[in-house]
Amino acid sequence: MRKTIMLAALILGSALSPAYAASGPIKIVLPEEADLLEPCMATRSNIGRVIMQNVSETLTELDVRGDKGLMPRLAEKWEQKPDGSWRFHLRQGVTFSDGTAFDAKDVKYSFDRIMSDKNACESRRYFGGMTVNAQVVDDRTIDFNVDPVQPILPLLLSLVTIVPEGTPLEFVREPVGTGPYKLTNWTPGQQIVLTARDDYWGQKPQVTEATYLFRADPAVRAAMVQTGEADISPSISQLDATNPATDFSYLDSETVYLRIDHNIEPLNDVRVRRALNLAIDREAFIGTLVPDGALLATAIVPPPTLGWNPDVKVFPYDPEGAKKLLEEAKADGVKVETPITIIARTANFPNVTEIMEAIQSQLQEVGFKVDLKFVEVAEHEGYYSKPFKEGRGPLLVAAMHDNSKGDPSFSMFFKYASEGTQSGFSDPKVDDLIRRASAAVGDERAKLWSELIAYLHDEVVADVLLFHMVGFSRVSEKLDFKPTMATNSMLQLSEIGIK
């Protein structure tokens, strides 16, 4: 009898087991240690990769795997009221990892905390130029009055992590959040351990515990996944990405471009800017100096971004056309022989030296005089951002821009608006489009961004857009996980499956 029961149990067990996915602990090896685990700094990638949506959650969440757009997280739904303010309805039955219940007061407190001058919270920067007033309606409801009216407030709130009311205003070392995991061990210099919570409001993730290790050398990170010392290395070197079973490339939301300073002759002439674009053989870089899988850019933001315009075509490689444009400009008195300097940043991305040298020689072939200058981060910043130096010559600043937020507004304002910190020109139509697009919602918003992207690329010829870059990752075969554009800034453990 006993045997029969055991046998039955065995059969039942084996029959049931496929229904339960496996679960267990994993190890993740990252290039750079998180120096802080402060929720309001989670927009910084080395911190966000560990705690964003794992420990600390946000009201809304942007879908980067599919095309669901903005999804509810701690807010169940939201609506804009006739006066332009936003009302958020919060999820019930959510608790923080310290046991306290989550309600609207925590949301207000979290928001006031990031705006406090007692700390240097990074998420504050997304609310520059706005006055935001959060008002608790009841435990489950909160209103945000924003001046000026902010149509993408729900998107902005995907960047604000929620902490319990009463969290010190100064940076904390032990983050408390509503997420599926809590911090259980942090040994600086060695490891950070997150453990799954039993009382999480959502679905229980398959990963029960995640240990984060930090190794600066990409070859070591790749070796660690190979030897089983780690299960995921989100970034490895292209050279090490040799095993198709575990290694693959993904679009990493970085865009490489040359920022043109339109204020200085000869770069103030659109023919000259167009000639710069026609002179570069972008295709030739792919698979040689730039990894296979990288895309040629027609916008400062990568394709999955709202409003990315498929009708805008990459400039063809046309050295003859470039020469002709330069001659035309010269005939009109434009000083096309003035030496132009490319400012690039040392070790900004792999092969930056070779890529810039190749671009320099391609530009010289059509008749430009080009100098190339490599500088360190801080000096590069001086060239890239306003105020620009007086008495400078014509400059092209080579830079890499990251936008994995799904909406171009941050990029467009900083790079192209007249008041943008890194904008090389001023164009009233661009300013107007940015203002209207930022204020629009839904299809109208996408349409306006598309229009702006086409106008910048085809009419203004604002800059020399080059490549949307790819990253390489190694994932153990026992895991079911594909990195996405967001992996650089966020690595949600609940999205990782165990085979």
Add this chain to the structure above:
Amino acid sequence: MLSFIRKRAIASLISLVGLLVLVFFLSRLTGDPASLFLPVEASEEMKAQFRELHGLNDPIMVQFTRYVGDVLTGDLGQSLRKARPALDVVTEAFTWTLWLASITMSLVAGAAIVVGSLAAFRAGGFFDRLSSILSLIGASVPDFWLAIVAIVIFSVQLAWLPTSGTGTLLHWILPICVLFIRPFGIIVQVVRGSMITALSSAYVKTARAKGIRSGPIIFIHALRNAMLPVITVIGDQAASLLNGAVVIETIFGFPGVGKLMIDSILQRDFNVVLAAILVTALAIFLMNLLIDIAYALLDPRIRH
């Protein structure tokens, strides 16, 4: 003997103080922490606020006076980046480095003295040639390359040792072996040279003439006299390990003070940089004192 130690200690202290003053001012010249700590888009207002919060707006002499006062009371300030006391951050890292350096240097000193002495005993012989070639290679191979090759062979291919990190005793083997090679190569050469001189001296000939066996001649008579230059070089090499074997610590993910120092310099985390320099300088100062004492013990001419 005591007055000798006192004199040496005072001389080293002066250089220690000079070093701290120099580092304080130099670190202020390398860039503004506000523009590095805050995001690119940060407004001037945010930067000003940040400087105010961390006392970076005050005149540099005011900052310096405050700094000296704090150091004297044992307060090395907070780490800008890690939001915890700078001294804690540094002592944690330094403990790791101290272990790594002392184990490695003990092994190096022991092995190099034996190998160097034996090589010198039959200078020009097979063992001498072999050890010369190997130690020259050891002294010239770049350690980052050696580290990566060692990981590929012993961790990836043979799967004997973990690639990197800490946790078990096995984790220590690769970093120690890689760190061992270069100082070993250098010290073997110094021991050999110094021993050849000692072995050709009159007292060794006398000892041989009296019929004493080779072992005692090498390791008792000659070695003690040949040790002075060797101790200097051991001190030099140990100091460079104490400063942090930056490359090795970085590759093996070893939480030592060298890696910490580089990271803090790049992040303009002044307090940590200054604390790290203070702690390592203090350690090197103590070690030099020990070396001076060892000198004095070995050579009566120095004592008097």
